Amino acid sequence: MELAVREVAPKNRKPRQKDESKLGFGRLFTDHMFEMDYHPDKGWHDPRIVPHHPLSLDPASMVLHYGQEAFEGLKAYRGKDDGVYLFRHRDNLKRMNNSCKRLVMPELPIDFISDCLKKLVLLDRDWIPTSTGCALYIRPNIIATDPFLGVRPSSTYLYYIILGPVGAYYPEGFNPVSIYVSDKYVRAVVGGVGDAKTAGNYAAGLLAQKEAKDKGFTQVLWLDAIERKYIEEVGTMNIFFKFGDEVVTSPLTGSILPGVTRDSVIQVLGKWGVKCTERNYSIGEVIAGLKDGHVTEVFGSGTAAIISPVKSIQYKGQDYQVGDGKTGPLSQKLYDYILSLQYGQQEDTFGWTERIDL
Numbered sequence: 001m002e003l004a005v006r007e008v009a010p011k012n013r014k015p016r017q018k019d020e021s022k023l024g025f026g027r028l029f030t031d032h033m034f035e036m037d038y039h040p041d042k043g044w045h046d047p048r049i050v051p052h053h054p055l056s057l058d059p060a061s062m063v064l065h066y067g068q069e070a071f072e073g074l075k076a077y078r079g080k081d082d083g084v085y086l087f088r089h090r091d092n093l094k095r096m097n098n099s100c101k102r103l104v105m106p107e108l109p110i111d112f113i114s115d116c117l118k119k120l121v122l123l124d125r126d127w128i129p130t131s132t133g134c135a136l137y138i139r140p141n142i143i144a145t146d147p148f149l150g151v152r153p154s155s156t157y158l159y160y161i162i163l164g165p166v167g168a169y170y171p172e173g174f175n176p177v178s179i180y181v182s183d184k185y186v187r188a189v190v191g192g193v194g195d196a197k198t199a200g201n202y203a204a205g206l207l208a209q210k211e212a213k214d215k216g217f218t219q220v221l222w223l224d225a226i227e228r229k230y231i232e233e234v235g236t237m238n239i240f241f242k243f244g245d246e247v248v249t250s251p252l253t254g255s256i257l258p259g260v261t262r263d264s265v266i267q268v269l270g271k272w273g274v275k276c277t278e279r280n281y282s283i284g285e286v287i288a289g290l291k292d293g294h295v296t297e298v299f300g301s302g303t304a305a306i307i308s309p310v311k312s313i314q315y316k317g318q319d320y321q322v323g324d325g326k327t328g329p330l331s332q333k334l335y336d337y338i339l340s341l342q343y344g345q346q347e348d349t350f351g352w353t354e355r356i357d358l
């Protein structure tokens with residue numbers, strides 16, 4: 001397949017936000033996007049980099065009615081050497097293919113998409129912020145485009161990638177958050193689509209998120225759907241608890257999104273010789289550990305924040321503080337280390353960081 005490139009004329013390019021402290025998250029988009037179509041007779045075809053533009057879709061397009069879609073979220077980083085870096089991006093592309101399988105959508109050719117993604121990022125490289133913590137967010141998306149009302153897999157699809165500069169997740173510094181355990185709503189159930197990055201999961205979580213926000217909490221801590229007992233995730237992040245010398249996170253049993261950051265945390269802890277166990281653990285075990293001081297650190301993990309420390313947890317109307325309520329030393333060390341790998345500032349023994357502008 002031949003990638004066609006239609007560039008925006010330099011004089012028509014958008015003005016950029018010069019003050020990187022005002023970038024925010026998910027509001028600004030670059031000049032270009034990537035698109036490619038799927039038709040059952042032709043397979044994936046017509047790959048192109050074009051100006052970022054509104055889509056024209058039939059209002060009957062299946063994605064708009066039945067949510068047949070999948071997305072990804074990753075970042076490109078600008079190093080101190082001005083190099084452009086990607087972090088484990090092929091893992092995101094593989095995960096997207098797993099989401100596609102679950103949603104009965106055609107898989108993408110990973111090598112080809114990886115090339116197109118790099119070309120797109122390099123074309124818009126001037127948009128990559130320079131301050132540490134800021135990055136260029138990359139959002140691949142696949143949507144069902146048959147104009148048809150009726151529940152079946154679509155036969156046609158659009159795949160696209162948009163880019164946007166994003167600010168540091170913690171504009172006021174690395175601050176721990178308060179979270180709320182939902183015992184009324186669940187995010188996902190084994191056998192469902194919780195391990196796919198698909199839109200419906202996020203729509204289904206909005207009401208719990210709103211109720212938590214209204215009560216003054218930043219995120220919802222999700223319990224398993226059947227026993228309402230085992231810890232699953234926090235908001236749209238994976239979650240880790242440090243019990244004494246052991247770090248614990250939930251196993252990937254089907255209702256949990258397999259985070260690339262989660263896997264990075266597990267591997268980094270392994271390299272440091274810190275015991276990290278993937279096992280089921282209950283809210284009861286967590287509350288007991290918070291009460292007797294056995295749980296010393298709690299943190300979420302995800303591409304947006306990398307590490308998000310938790311300072312308190314509310315369960316059934318009771319607040320439990322984590323440690324002294326400040327960011328724990330292990331959370332801080334993980335954050336600093338993974339961030340420095342992503343910006344190409346740290347020797348990478350894992351082979352995760354790839355410089356793409358040479």
Ligand SMILES: *Cc1c(COP(=O)(O)O)cnc(C)c1O
Pocket residue numbers: 073197233235236237238257258259260261262301302303304
């Ligand atoms: C994207 C996501 C994560 C984190 O995945 P990363 O690859 O680390 O960004 C965790 N949980 C949910 C529900 C997610 O959507």
